[in-house]
Amino acid sequence: MKRADMDGLREVISENLRVQLGNAPLDYVSVGTALQDAKSRQNHAIFARRGCGKTLLLHHSSRTLKPDLKSVYLNCEDFKRHSFPNVLIEILASIFRELDRNLTGWFGKKRELKKIVSEILEKLRELQVSADIQDEQIKRKNSSEGTATLEAGFDIDHVKLGGKNEAKEREETERSFSIHTEKLQELDRWLPRLKEYLRDIFKQSRVVKGLLLQIDDLYHLKRTDQAFVVDYVHRLCKDLPIYFKIATLRHSSTLYVDREGQPIGAQERHDYQPIDIDYTFSNFKKTEDQNRAILVQFGEQAGLKPQDIEGLFKGEGFARLVMAGGGVPRDVLSLFLELLNDVDVDGTKKIGKDEVRLLSRNNFERKIEELKQDSKADEQDDLIKGIYLIRTFCLDKKSNIFVIEERILQQNDTWRALIYRLLDYRIIHNCGTALTHKSVPGTYQAFAVDIGSYAHFRKLEKRFNEIDVSDPGAKERMRSAPILEPIKLDGLLGSLPANLEQSLLEEDGEEFEDQ
Incomplete structure (x- = not known):
């Protein structure tokens, strides 16, 4: 692909990343x-x-x-x-x-x-x-x-x-x-x-x-x-x-x-x-196909063919891009624009898993900022605290997936409010409902903590059980995921840092390699 073609693709996506009256008309991929x-x-x-x-x-x-x-x-x-x-x-x-x-x-x-x-x-x-x-x-x-x-x-x-x-x-x-x-x-x-x-x-x-x-x-x-x-x-x-x-x-x-x-x-x-019209990880293939169709549509507006778009990725690069964007088209496209900077015109350097991982933290930071802008002042601290506690639980359990019993979500209004607000802000992502757990009776909902909340941490290789939601066997692996209960967060409250937001976004040394 020529540099002019990539520049044209970038221009089309950039101008339409946020839909507004007066923009060039786009078709909704229905x-x-x-x-x-x-x-x-x-x-x-x-x-x-x-x-x-x-x-x-x-x-x-x-x-x-x-x-x-x-x-x-x-x-x-x-x-x-x-x-x-x-x-x-x-x-x-x-x-x-x-x-x-x-x-x-x-x-x-x-x-x-x-x-x-x-x-x-x-x-x-x-x-x-x-x-x-x-x-x-x-x-x-x-x-x-x-x-x-x-x-x-x-x-x-x-x-x-x-x-x-x-x-x-x-x-x-x-x-x-x-x-x-x-x-x-x-x-x-x-x-x-x-x-x-x-x-x-x-x-x-x-x-x-x-x-x-x-x-x-x-x-x-x-x-x-x-x-x-x-x-x-x-x-x-x-x-x-x-x-x-x-x-x-x-x-x-x-x-x-x-x-x-x-x-x-x-x-x-x-x-x-x-x-x-939300697309979640519960049906990852459908979500991936939707995001691919949107990117292909932008490519067509820039005069590119579907195979030209596919040629920008290697291996599981596109699937990982969708994961990093939480399945949300705007987040996926925003990350894609940043990754496009490093793609070589001769095709020697493409977008793969590692490239997506390195940028996922930036996307996580943007989500935190959006949360602060959209939420009321009296609930921002509570939401940030909830993010910190859930992420800490996942890191302690060495898992990017956690499950919550559906009974708790149905009966506890405030617990449900926290989880669902974090879903709205794309901090956590829905991965499945009505799941049975291999160790404990009951039915559960599965959630994934955003990749950007952990992908930049060092020394997680072989010590962090990252379930790839794009894998056909992911749902079966989720049945062994750690169970998050309200009382399990109680012990974490005593060790909260003074500046929660800074602790969420700070670096932790060297990057780790994908398995």
Whole structure:
């Protein structure tokens, strides 16, 4: 491959590593019915970890809609620091501003339609001012109510990771929901009229007969706000030709809650259907094939053939690249760009296991930084502490795989919250469910600690049992993996270093060789 070809490939990937409006249009590499579902007249929630293609799926589906169906896209990251209910008002205003911009092209040149949308936007401006005044009154009444949150600190049986008192947390959460309900009263009273406006718009339209509301990255909103936003959007869409497509992290989102018998939000399988586009190590071949297809698509845009892309790797290099990226396409591509620097044009130096291993630590550092940026300040320390304890457990047991009894994950909410949040942040990776263990009864889930958390340590050769998840016999070997229980982390708490993050990322001498 010529250097110009590799430079072209690098440029295409670099420009599209993060999908944004205005980028060159990319096709979503669909496996299964994800793309078909995203375009359908049905409510959906799209679940996947960051970098798996949620935004790309929304944009690609918008470009391929039928003529009588249009979409409105908004990203919740724009509203991440907004207070409730202003965050909901801002979301509604964004939707109707987009309708206003496209009114003529979508619904025709009718003065009455323009007047309706203008009245809606004016009402939303009034509601926003009213919400600010009410919010200030509530703050004066009880200043502590503004800090209420759904996320409890992690209190994992005997392992206490800075968790708040459970009773106090429950009280704060209930108070927060009470305040939210109070603030919503005016918006709720206006909802029937708002829906009448929308019916009039669709009734007078000769072309557009349906609308998709694409709400991306819901997890950026405060956890206590999410269910209320989803609840209002769901009620707005009901009995109208409007359908929501919410894209988010599954374990960092609250789409539905039940408070004192009152359902708030939208319930999975009842009010919306899930679209899961995550690719895990549980089916490694499927995950590997998906990432290969994405890389080949980028190669085609750069004028390269599939065999040209394959020629950049040697041995198990690509499989190890997918492992180091946790199966997440963006992480895999990001690592690939760095590795491409050292590939020789004459093919003498290719991407293999060793090359991937040496860079995996950099990727681990980026994940820690993303965790710090996305998580709330009061939970960052708990998450970092959880990472340190789990990694220390794996190193002590000399295994990159650990298993947790499914009963514990089902019954212990805070333990499950920690594990699933670390899955969302790609610090640990799902490797299998409903596994039986060779030594202890019960059913287990298997997880792999990220390669970057241990691959740079020295002298691990022949003393570290790294199960290769790409190996067909990996699942059988997982049945002998060490069992992680909350109480087993208790003994590690006394030896926590003063600076956990520094200890996680510091070097440990010489590199070790792959077996």
